[in-house]
Amino acid sequence: MTDQLPHEKGFHVSWDQLHRDARALAWRLDGKGPENGDWRALVAITRGGMAPAMIIARELDIRTVDTISIKSYDHQTQGAAQVTKAPDMDLIGDGHGVLVIDDLVDTGRTLEVVRKLLPKAHIATVYAKPKSRDLVQTYVTEVSQDTWIFFPWDLALQYVEPYRGR
Template identity: 75%
Template structure:
């Protein structure tokens, strides 16, 4: 077995893939809200990674009320304590009843744990989930191993990559 750095076991997500997976998340959430006909009152995207999936989910489910919560839990690719740097509208949120909170990924679960404490009745949905944080999310699409680093399209640029084995 070859030892690899965390980023070397990468799961590369293209714009097309995040769009398809976010739409799949919307389909899974359709009709599952507590409102009339299973509707949701609003979508709250966790910035920054949750903004793209939140927009796609809100579009697919025709939810016009969209807000954000900004949580900082990474510092130069290392996890740190999660801190809210911007809250959603107080009058919108209440205890979270009828609110769909969306993020791109649940990793350790610390971000969602913090937001869940603030809005305990909200529904938490992510596109991707890792085992350590899976208990903090109510709905997700794809599970990846804890040691996989997900490369999202907004974090990448096209460039040559050496083959895993060999040089040509």
């Protein structure tokens, strides 16, 4: 058996699947907010958290939506996480009643930065890897640490050879 590159053990997520999984995450979060079951605001972690956050905000009727931008990846290489755009801290405060949404927790570097900035926020991701799943309070699907998730915004439709060749 040959060693696989990180992208060779891939989990391909279609727009349809992402929509279903984001709605499943919304169902898990429904009624769980500290404001009589409601969430005061939602913060999407850009860029991956924006699509699921849009779906969750719609499903849970959350009208106050902001973003936080944290850069830690350069293509498929992860480095130190740094905030490049913070949410409106006057509005978001320490995170009490705030739902933070991302597509995936992988190494946890991004969420560690978010947790320091918003210590009372509820962090939820659509997908979680074992190394850092304890950094999120709610997620939908766990994938193995060595799986690379291909999100629909990263893909183009094209023919793929079957596993057994022609």
